[in-house]
Amino acid sequence: MSTYAKIIVLGSPITKSNFKLHNDNKRAILPSNSGSYHDRYALYEQEIAYIARSQNPNIVLEEGLIAILKVYYKSEKRHPDTINITKSIFDGIEKSGLIVNDAQIRSIIVEEFYDKENPRFELELFGESDYSLSYSIKKNNVKKEKKIYTSLKRNITVPKTKTKIEINSGNRKTCSICNKVVNPNEFITADKGKTLICNTCFKKLY
Structure with missing residues (x-):
C-alpha cells in the first residue's frame, strides 16, 4: 500500500475563503453551473479532484499525513492570501478520493513562490507510518532585503460579468x-x- 502521493495542478491557484453560500438546510454549497463568476470555485475543486486522481491512480491514503505544499503565483503583487489557499486545494483532494478526509493532514508546510510563465501548485503527501517531518530555522549570514507588506497598496478589481449587483440603492x-x-x-x-x-x-443551484 502506497504511503506517498504527489499532485501538480497547473494554473493560478484561487481561494474560496471569502465566498459562502448556503442552501435551505443551512448547508454550505458551491454553485458550478449558475452561469455566474462564482462557478469558478466549484470548477476549480473539480479540476483538482480529477488531476489528483489521474496522477495517482488506485492510491488511497487512509492514515495521518504530512503535507508539503508549494504554491507558485503568477504575480508577486496580486495573488490570494497563501494562508487561505489550502482550503480550496484540500477540498479538491478530498473529493478525488485520494484521501479520506482533510482532517488526516496532521502536519503541513506551505511555501510561496512566483513563476510568471508557469503558475501552479505542487503538493506532496507523506504517510506518517513511513515518514516524519523535521525542519530548522536559522539566522541568515547575509541580511536579505525586507518585503514590507504594510506599504503595499492592494489593487481590488471587480470581475467583468454579465450580471449586475445593486444592493445599496434605496429599496x-x-x-x-x-x-x-x-x-x-x-x-x-x-x-x-x-x-x-x-x-x-x-x-x-442545487
Missing part, C-alpha cells in the same frame, strides 16, 4: 444571476452581503 435590490429586481425577504445573500440571489435562481 431596489437586484439578483446577481438573473439581474431582476427582487422584493424584500425574497432573496438570500452570499459573499459577505456583496451578492444577492433571488429565491428562484437559488433553487436552481
Whole structure:
C-alpha cells in the first residue's frame, strides 16, 4: 500500500475563503453551473479532484499525513492570501478520493513562490507510518532585503460579468444571476452581503 502521493495542478491557484453560500438546510454549497463568476470555485475543486486522481491512480491514503505544499503565483503583487489557499486545494483532494478526509493532514508546510510563465501548485503527501517531518530555522549570514507588506497598496478589481449587483440603492435590490429586481425577504445573500440571489435562481443551484 502506497504511503506517498504527489499532485501538480497547473494554473493560478484561487481561494474560496471569502465566498459562502448556503442552501435551505443551512448547508454550505458551491454553485458550478449558475452561469455566474462564482462557478469558478466549484470548477476549480473539480479540476483538482480529477488531476489528483489521474496522477495517482488506485492510491488511497487512509492514515495521518504530512503535507508539503508549494504554491507558485503568477504575480508577486496580486495573488490570494497563501494562508487561505489550502482550503480550496484540500477540498479538491478530498473529493478525488485520494484521501479520506482533510482532517488526516496532521502536519503541513506551505511555501510561496512566483513563476510568471508557469503558475501552479505542487503538493506532496507523506504517510506518517513511513515518514516524519523535521525542519530548522536559522539566522541568515547575509541580511536579505525586507518585503514590507504594510506599504503595499492592494489593487481590488471587480470581475467583468454579465450580471449586475445593486444592493445599496434605496429599496431596489437586484439578483446577481438573473439581474431582476427582487422584493424584500425574497432573496438570500452570499459573499459577505456583496451578492444577492433571488429565491428562484437559488433553487436552481442545487
